[in-house]
Amino acid sequence: MRPIHSKITEIIEESPNVRTFFFDTHFETAIPGQFVMVWVHGTDEVPMTLSGKNSITVQKVGDATSRMFELGIGDHMGLRGPFGRGFTPPEKDEKVLFIAGGVGAAPIAPLADIIKARGIEGHTILGSRCCDEILFRERFACGRVDITTDDGSEGRSGFVTDQLAETDTSDYDRIYVCGPEIMMYKVFEILKTRDVHVKTEFSLHRYFKCGIGVCGACSMDPEGLRVCRDGPVFNGSELEGSEFGHYERDSSGCKCHF
């Protein structure tokens, strides 16, 4: 598909470095965890998870995202998608745990919306660097929410993994995780020792070129799974023994260790 010329209809300042952009293009069939390729005219095209049917939630980190932050209501971006494999939504009677760090809350928030609508209770461990950067706390309010901040400015001082270490996970049917890879890997290790990693789904991040499963830029070792097409959401069992948590590749294909 060609990029869909999409008009920005609303911008919400979530934190000093994170904004949600709403568009006049709605991806009604999108499953939580799926992404769109966002074309910032004249700059670059980058992958962003849909944080809603017609929104992306963006952290300003470099060229494309800085350019996005200069755009206002009425300006346009090109959107292609929805692409990739999303999360498996929970069944009615299942118990759900969300673990989100930083902007990693973006792919998980639509899942929280779904379970709220279905009347399922969800427990969330929501981490961020400081109190100003806690994302979507109201969207996760469908059950207990444990907040952790690196600097202790709100909730528990420390990382989501500190909270997880003290959380009994034996009862949960599904555990959904997204955040920086090191955080996700620490979560994976904890859940693996408890032998519940197979109930877990992780949303991964790799450098995308084509974004549609052809070029192989986002392939993970050792099975050659494509993060853009076979993922970005993977079951914990698919990640066992993989490069996950160890290294990724940059745009030239060179390995970068975490």
Added chain:
Amino acid sequence: MNIAGIELKNPTILASGIMGTTGAALARMGRNGAGALVTKSIGPVPKKGHNNPSMVELECGYINAMGLPNPSYSGFCEEIGIAKSKTDAPLIASIFGGDSAEFTEVARGLLSSKPDCFELNVSCPHAEGYGASVGTDPDLVHEITASVVDAVDVPVWVKLTPNVTDITSIGRAAETAGASAVVAINTVRGMAIDIHSGYPILGNRFGGLSGPAVKPVAVKCVYDLYKALDVPVIGVGGITCPQDAIEMILAGASAVEIGSAVHDDTQIFETINKGIDAYLQKYGYSKTEDIAGLSHEMI
């Protein structure tokens, strides 16, 4: 089947630039039935490639301008080793450079990882100073091919660009310089513009067309090369089903490479192989060699 100096498991080969950046991805395509595997084109130094968008699906095919991203030959030897250790499909190293010295440097640099063959990319249409910038000049193609053939002890294939007036003159240059086969075609130079914003869609503004749109172009190139050359021709461009592969073989291809179609089906190699076998059986042939170039006899 032995084609142009290498023992293919079957006539369907993974084309360069598709799932070819890591050894694991290549091996996955080998497990999915590819008869041989061509790597992403590898050059002398690490290259990031062009900005995105770098590949977009259009109504009739795909347009891409990746810009030859690669980790350089020193960074890629390990990946070839992994691909070779994880699959028994022959491994063809695609390489590029700006001149014969660079091509030879890259080929020599990859030799320690023991590729079964080299494919020279003198045909990428959107990398300044590389690819088609050198591949449209028969003398340069001759010089580059001769120098790589001289430097390595495995077969050398030369992948040609269709963006020339007469592809056979370039094919002949490759053949007389010692190429074991020619591969046709690389992408057809093209462009797509977003009519709403006015921006060219690709980060590089223009790029190369692939997929169904280019098949008739590829068939004609293969047909002409088959007639003009003695070395085998490998057909590539727009193959998405067994019928496409058979058409290419009838035009003169000894084997085919498949690229964009991996988008719709990563099992495409198996599907096409089965379809070719069924066709051969239906029309009473025993092997693909029996039908290669057959359409030339239908006058």
